[in-house]
Amino acid sequence: MADHAVPTHAGGEEEPTRRDFIYIATGAVGAVGAAALVWPFIDQMSPAADTLALASSEYDLGQVPEGQQVVIFWRKQPVFIRHRTAAEIAAAQKDDAAPMRDPQTDAQRTVQSNGQAGKAQFLIVQAACTHFGCIPTFGGGSFGGWLCACHGSVYDTAARIRSGPAPLNLVLPPYVYSSDTVVKIG
Amino acid sequence: MSGPSTYEPKTGIERWLDQRLPVLRMMHDSFVDYPTPRNLNYFWTFGAILMLCLVVQIVTGIVMAMHYTPSITEAFSSIQRLKRDVPFGWLIQNIHATGSSMFFLAVYIHMFRGLYYGSYKAPREVLWILGVVIYLLMMATAFLGYVLPWGQMSFWGATVITNFFSAIPVVGVPVKEWLMGGFAIDNPTLNRFFSLHYLLPFVIFGVVILHVWALHVTGQNNPDGIEVKDKSDTVAFTPYATIKDFFATAVFMIMFAAFVFYLPDALGHPDNYIPADPLKTPPHIVPEWYLLPFYAILRAIDFAIGPISAKLGGLILMVGAIAVLVVLPWLDTSKVRSMRYRPVARQFFLVFVLVCLALGWCGAQSPDKVVWQAGEFSIAGSYAAGAAGEQKLTATGNTLEEVEKTFGKQLAGAIASNGAGTLTKTVVTPFQFKVTQFSQLLTLYYFAFFLLILPILGLRETPGRVPETIAKAIGAKRAAATERGA
């Protein structure tokens, strides 16, 4: 400290305590305020109300011919709706007991979000590879299902991960059948 | 930066860093052990308050840019989405919009403080000029930002201000079209304005660093305008100035918060809640309050001077009103720095402040508004019994107040007696003093203050006795206070 015109506080015994209390209280109150102020600036980046409220999608399954799939949008993410052939279903069910990275039976892959069984011929999965999010293409790989061209993950006809770097099966979006032919996603 | 550094690294890491990048030493010398005159009053806390304003604007601005869409079809609704749907978006938008007004309020106090206490005088000319540069950048930034919400005032404000350039002979129109990126304010304009609005605050930040650097070379001025003689005139910046700045900033924030939470629209204009319509100009277009004095100067010139058209003349004066601040350090001839010891200059300064406020008032009024009138007018009025409870007054060619003032009492009596009739009043020799003329008078004083009063007064006035040191000034002040108390 330079020799400014300020007397140093030699103070008595009682004095510094009161002084310190004011400084500590001020500092503490200031710190609490600063911390509270930070929150709005963090939270503003969370999904906004309009994003959260994005409507659920209803889809008429009659539009998907057997052996074909469509990609629809749900919460701005692509979702596969695949109308599986009997051979595809059989292939998937045959492997139910096979060793897998993320073991699930074919029935668990077509279940509705309310816990009731779905329809075996319709596989509804989010189209993002669980590795780094690319969209896999159907008809690649050695399991008759999907191949993700980005890093070589291979999914079977129930969209279960069978080889390659992806850790998990393709994710099921929440859906229920609102009628025999209409599915409501979200 | 006056005197040798007193920084002593305490830990090994600090020592290591100090030998490689003495940034801690710089902070220490600038904001901790920096000698500060001990007679500074609260007007000297506005530097810290302005720093707060700049940081608040930059932080909230960066956040808003995450949600804003610079497109003429999306801009207005993206702001509405920010205010309605984004978590805390309403808060951040209110802070940013109110913050611009707070920033200018603080900068005006800071500037008037500099004017009053002679902070622009040698050796602080560069410090002052850097301040003027910051002020100019602030005005540009504020203008660009006001366009972004794409309301009616945004659009028409941008139209008017870009048209300033068309006043420049020969190159004016091409320059205007270059600025707008088209023949009218449109999507390209909005996009470039957004880009520049994001850029300029960082330029301001850079110039602020130079401003603080220049300040720390010359040292702060003080209310007595006496240079620091020795260490007994100063206190350390920390904790003395720091704690005072913190306190003043907290008080400022109370006012800031009062506007943000209770009067968020008070400083704006309702028309900016109407989406921009290039086919319809609002009836009264006004800039934001902080630009009103200059707007009044611009409009004051409604006559051509030789080859200079009224349009160009207004523009020249408006630019001149700021340019004159740049040369102010050489216009003021007084040997005495602070107006505390210049009783005559103080009176002129007070009038100058009032003139600036009055110019602001003029800027908000319709130029045809009558401020004062002498003589009387020929007024023919008729009245009749109207619909139930209907008390409608109409005025043709003049304001309603004038008609009411002219006929008010007479009318009540006349209606009580017969309910219908005509009133006429014919007087001659009217003299009307309108806002335009008032603005001209005020503009005249504005320039006279800098170009005539300060140069001449400095040579002719007899200043008060200036104490030799800050310590003596404080002693004299205290003695006077004691005497008053006794």
Place this chain on the structure above:
Amino acid sequence: MVRGFFIAAVVALAPFAAHAQEARHPHPEHWSFSGPFGTFDQGAVQRGFQVYKEVCAACHTMDHLTYRHLGEKGGPFVASGKWNAASGGWEEIHLGPPHHGGRFVPPTDNPFVRAIAESYEITEVDPTTGEEITRKGRSADRFVSPYSNPYQAKAVHGVAPPDLSVITKARHDGANYVHAILTGYTDAPEGEVAPGGATNLSYNSYFAGGWISMPPQLTPDRVTYSDGTAATPDQMARDVVTFLAWASEPKQIERKKTGMMVLIYLSILAGLLYAAYRQVWRDVKH
């Protein structure tokens, strides 16, 4: 009957004839939402929405509102209930903010909001067939516009009716102004005719220029309130203004409540800083 009067004053020597007529200043009304502690009378906002829906929405858009906004916190149709984790659904849903262990029902699940949204038909293009289809409204949809394109409003009415999303902010003294316009229709003063003799304009002394494109709307019992409130013109005007004031800034109650805490906090901080300042400067003459 109160006797009224009218003057036409001609200023003979005035060199200009601008601003032919100045609008009357609206009468300052009392509003539930005004002042630093004001909150919305939710009954009035609900009734006001009904007036908007049944009267205003025939001509006015409200582009920045979605149906879900009605059910967000502070909205007129906010609902609360008990979440049943087992069935994955809401139970005991009722209008109003939560109390006694209830929880706020998110607007997408809010049955009142869904019912309102579903009462509208939305026209859109089916992305798979490329054909125009209509479907029931959803809570995330924007308030349906009465026009099929942006040019229709002006083409139909001559002047495009203003969007009402932020109308109380887009006019000076907004709430009072809108109330005054809605209730301020009178016969034109004797001898005064609409510009160009237009017959499709109505006289309203609160409107700048006096002649407004919107005909008087709020005739007695124009709507039927389900809560039994008498639908007088003034009542409907007050209700719809309250709704529009809410719609202009749905977060305004949150804003004022937050402001109170911030101001209290800053006052305490300023007080402490002042004490600290006095303490620091205690022995310095200045």
